Amino acid sequence: MDFIKVDRVGKTFHKQGGQPLCVLDDISLRIQKGEFVTFFGPNGSGKTTLLNILAGIELSTMGMVRVEGKPPGHAKVGFVFQNYNESMMPWRTAIENVLFPLEILHVSSPQATRIAENLLKKVGLLEHKEKYFYELSGGQKQLVAICRAYAYNPDLLIMDEPFSSLDYSTTRKMEMYLLNIWKETKKTTLFVSHDVDEAIFLADKIIVLSRLPARVKEIISINLPRPRKLSMLSTQAFFRIRQKVLRMFENE
């Protein structure tokens, strides 16, 4: 059975008094359990909208979506939102934000603290754990948001440009970290990126979306061997995939 099944899904926003805006048009996808899938597409093309539908926090206006055979909203989803300022809790400290999903899951407090501290340690934020969320830098906030998603121990990990505020070396470090955890846990991961190299480097398959309204332009399987290494970024195979993706946006 497909872990995620998206069948001819469409989404149209109806603004009061405005023109209806068709954002997703006839999207069909199949995603297997344990797959690492990246989404690549222009700004405003509907990536976030599609992920919201898969997470069950927005409804499609056409077609059918199934996650583990059920309508979206049933599976345990760890969602790293693009807008971390509005998805995290400024009234809590860094560690309290990471503890939130553990409270929801009723994990005992010493164990929860251990889990949260471990996660923060891995992203190098342990010394900042007592800072309030608004006292962190943009990149640090993003790392806390990622920790929160992991702390929930989700079946489906959705990351909407989770590294957009991170510096170069932190991004590379987080990519490797993400792949390591993925290798261990094999959690199905959906990942939006505006960086072609990143989108290819991480993925089992990359879904390329068109401009508004978003259609699936192409789904490319990435056959680079795992574990991925940064040196692969300069191989012929990598370069060929990169060219293929970029060429799709050349004559637009």
Next chain:
Amino acid sequence: MNRKRLLPFIVPISILLFWSIITHFHFVSKLFVPTPIEFVSALLLLVFSGEIIGHVLATLYRTLAGFLVACIIGIPIGLLMGYSNRIYSSLEFVVEFFRSIPATALFPLFLLVFGIGDESKIALSAWSAGLVLIVNAMYGVHLGKELRLKAAKTMHVSGLDTMTKIIFPEALPQIFTGMRVAISLSLIIVVVAEMFVGTTYGLGRQIMDAQLVYRVGEMYSYIFAAGIVGFILNKGFMQIEHRIVHWKGK
């Protein structure tokens, strides 16, 4: 630097000067405005005889009691109205309508229902402060970020946890704004209500009594005391507010 420190004093000192001049040269009748000296001596007499203290405490007690009742009832209602469209739709008209009635117009009714003792005054101030808190708590929820609720939904957060761990803190800055307005309003209502029947202690009563017998020095002293109470309550709240909702605007 030093000049800036002086800024808050310029206007009060000017008022004091103006006051001294108009009373000294009898521009206004002594029946309406005492001289600053008369005022201060009346005030000091009331303070050092201890007479004013009972009145301040009585007014303060009614104000705080009304305010507390308002918080306990008003904040949960406001949060629920902000959270649930169905509750909002069923209560919105009633709340807006009651808010439009000047609270003091209801005082005779409250006297009938609660009697002429403390209860009617406390109930009336709770009524008007409560309505302010309902509206502010509701706005607080509406001003909150929808994305935080969506994030909670992805984690299957229960209704109760959503309320206590997300919606309540989300609305807290606006609730505090409402509390500051509500406590000032509560004081106003209590002082006005005290001017009517059934009170021996209370600033409103004393202001009224002093006025009836033209003891203007005393009257101004009690007015001043009411002002001080309001000022301290407001400032005190601001202090707590900064400490508790430290994330406000960040």
